[in-house]
Amino acid sequence: MRKRRIFAALAAVLALFLTAFPSVQAKSVEEEPVVVLRVCNWEEYIDLGDWEEDEVIDLESGDIIGVNDMVTDFEEWYRETYGVTVRVEYSTFGTNEDLYNMLTLGDVYDLVCPSEYMIMKLMAEDLVQPLSEDFFDEEDEYNYYIQGVSPFIRGIFEGHDINGVTWDRCAAGYMWGITGFVYNPEEVSEEDASTWHLLENTDYYRQITIKDNVRDSYFAAVGALKSDLLTSEAFLNDPDYAEKLQDEMNDTSQETIDKAQEFLQGIKDNLYSFETDSGKADMITGKVVANYQWSGDAVYTMDQAEEDDYYLNFAVPVESTNIYFDGWVMLKDGIAGNAARQHAAEAFINFLSRPDNVIRNMYYIGYTSAISGGDDERILEYVDWCYGAEEDEEDTVEYDLSYFFTEEEDSEDYILTVPEEQLKRQLVAQYPSEELIRRASIMVYFDAEKNEAINRMWIRVRCFNINQVPLWAWIAIGAAVLAGAVAFIVKKVR
């Protein structure tokens, strides 16, 4: 690889520079670390601790509070539990594509947390180090992940494979969610917000934002384009509904790509904007009336708005919703056969999967953990703590989350009593009902050719086309250039 060599040379020069200042390095290390673990996670995707006293989560089974950041807690826990010092080098990435680019440019990590399609891509390119057999040993008391992972998530991870290797062998779920619309119920009706057609609804001309992201936009476009099919009785009652839904939502035929382009070009003028980061704030400040969101961000948005006594709702399109996962995978490049490092990496996943840590992370970032806790009931308790109805509250409904928490049929232990309004608010975003999950579809990774085609489509949607420049503009430009040239020559001649 020639590219690598260039970067290796650059890195070598840099390294020479750094070693010239040994004092800088020495300060940060108090004792000699035995294992260095290089972790790369999404930005703002882990508890950084330092909570206020009144933020304590007072569950009946005990208080939970984030004092230190999660990474420091892990280092301590690992030393106490295994008697080995580990130092975590924690860094972050902004998008899956950024992470992939960082990896291809030679950054080395042991443990990363991309989304499902990037996990699929990394697996397909044989960059992922499979989890060890020990990781799946439910008898080991410290294997919090395998003891606690939700049967629902486990089912999905075991049910999908890349080249015959199922996801669960390589990836451990961290957070998951669905996509939908956060909307202002005073401006937008629930019916309008519950379909992808909202994006082209001219009643809300220039008042809706959508993510500036080719995959999410493509999914929304396909959902809107196939709306009639997806909501037809025949399709909904098809015995292979789940499979067919996934096929339809992952349709990357040229015909669909072209139609999606037309759709996106059409809505570009109808929307407020494609937002990179401002959607949450714009929703809270009321600049827009609806925003296409990932459920975790939706929870955050609704929480923030509530602090100002401003109530927003969440709706999931009737056609289909995109279910996504972020999961931990170890990289071959980083682990490089080092058993101690791999042990630390797997222990890191397990530590994050310990129910109290799961709750800390969920509270801190607003997303939904892939962990249900197994025999440990604290996570259910936390959901009840967040959303459960008060004892004397009226207008309550029963909300069944058995699908997520247990494999038992007809268990009644996982039915919460919640205020009715929560069916449109945070609860349904953070823990969607089984009925919503039925119409959720995974968006798989596209091969290089399809990826290129869809990205081209996206560029065509976003770019100004030179053919749109009217003739008079060309004439005006030509005249201006000519005038400039003449003026220049006249001046020189004088």
Place this chain on the structure above:
Amino acid sequence: MKFSRKTLGIPYAVFLVLFVAAPLLVLFYYAFTNGQGQFTVQNLTDFFTDPNTLGTLFYSLLIAAATTALCLLLAYPAAYILATSRLKAKSVIIMIFVMPMWINFSLRITALKEILTVIEGNLAFYPFLNSVIGMTYDFLPFMILPIYNTIVRLDGSLIEAAKDLGANDRQAFFRVTLPLSVPGIVSGVSMVFLPAMTNYVVLDMLYNNTYIMGSLIGSYFSAYNWHGGSMIALVLLGIICLFTLLTGGMETEDARTGGALL
């Protein structure tokens, strides 16, 4: 140890090699290769045959031209008044002009967003105008300072001479002051025009959905297409070189020091 010209130059030479020459070589390498690492000019021909790339170039030039014109319109009178006034606290006032640059850029644009929302209501109706306002807000000091520095150093006796020879104030300004301040204008224009072509963060933050050169390069990189993205960056570099060559003749020492003051 004696500081000779040679030893003093070493730090910058190292900087130059590490952060200018080396990345440039990498840029060239990617621009003229394909995914398999073979030499190709495909990326170059793609650039000039793709209506979207050309359209983006056109749109970027348009935004940059509008921004530069607006900056010049605001900056020249301000710089002129300031430079020719008898105020003692000139340096304080010039500091006030520069002060916005000490505040974090995204913070400033966020504030601007709120101000514009109050004025316009819905920002989504004026994406082009907002982008130009945002860029102007961001780049104005880069235009004011060089012009101010050029005018403030003009030899006052030249204007007196013009007036002695019968020129009125207007004639003196248009025939003496303005032509002599051209180097400052050129320096200011080059410091505003080129960044304005690529600063897509302003567009993103002010809800302009149309790509400019910077965002287009970014979108190529997100699609793992380093080669096409590098070629766009390279062509942009070529345009900048051309621009500098065309205006370089007019640039004088004054203008450079004006720029250096920043």
